[in-house]
Amino acid sequence: MTNGRRAIGLDIGGTKVAGAIVAEDGTVHAELRRNTPGTSDADTMDKLLVEMVDELRSGEGGEGVCAIGVGAAGSVEWPVGRIRWAPNNSYRDWDVRGHLERVTGLPTVVDNDGNVAGLAEARLGKIRYDDMILLTVGTGVGAGIVLGGQIYRGPHGQGAEVGHMNVNPDGPQCGCGNFGCLESMASGTALTRMGRSAAAGDPEGMIATLARESEGPVTGQHVTMAAMAGDTTAQSLFTRLGRALGIGIASVNAIFEVEAVIIGGGLVDAGELLLEPARRAAREFAYAPAARPIPPVLPATYKGDAGKIGAGLLALEET
Ligand SMILES: [Zn+2]
Helix, strand or coil: CCCCCEEEEEEECCCEEEEEEEECCCCEEEEEEEECCCCCCHHHHHHHHHHHHHHHHHCCCHHHEEEEEEEECCEEECCCCEEEECCCCCCCCEEHHHHHHHHHCCCEEEEEHHHHHHHHHHHHCCCCCCCEEEEEECCCEEEEEEECCEECCCCCCCCCCHHHCECCCCCCECCCCCECEHHHHCCHHHHHHHHHHHHHHCCCCHHHHHHHHCCCCCCHHHHHHHHHCCCHHHHHHHHHHHHHHHHHHHHHHHHHCCCEEEEECHHHHHCHHHHHHHHHHHHHCCCCCCCCCCCCEEECCCCCCHHHHHHHHHHHHHC
């Protein structure tokens, strides 16, 4: 049982901001969700976060709240709590921690969203780990590396960006501007790109047909639906994507030697279509497989909730 300490966890993404009251054992007492405003500049976002904190604190379960944790997409300076830059939001050099502490009076921690999600999986997942990597395969590829039970952040808090590890210098351009990052090969964005190319080459195929029926352009979701319905073209795209993911897994495991690699994010809904080729490539490209254990590649315990739970948990551990 918990000693009753609770924190507010906030997860800032490119499309939504999720909030919750989180107890030390990971129990969620109240939840809230807002769309990320179109102009996600610092002033607009400050106002939104304060509103969410006020609503959660004054609602059911809010009486024991003693801290705030924020997980945010982008490059976050730790422990300063300033978000320097984010690929999908317009905030720059945003002093999240300073503002929230001044306005709410609550101690606040701010970290990268992949880091806090990794913490939630390591501490509270179905299996607990001291040394693990979480890869969240969604619009991009987020990552959290937990070593010796602690989040690995690098000297300024901006390390562990496994999604921007290069796996193919001749590969497609990434949202960060480089070419052939893991994210450019193994994300929902990559699946959308591959799906559009497949649909253009086969306008009567299932991917193109599903997109036509939804009266929109081909997205990764159409590819996922087609793959799960047995379409071999869509399944082959998952095989390519999973293989790229597995190459990335082999490389990070060569460096860190972890107990497990956990896969979260929206694309893990495709299950074995994604995980099986990832495991295969992780074995194929493993360093010294006769001598070193190959870590299991497992689906995450918390899917979309890992960010806000991990943010709340980090606040309880660090304040
Ligand atoms: Zn990149």
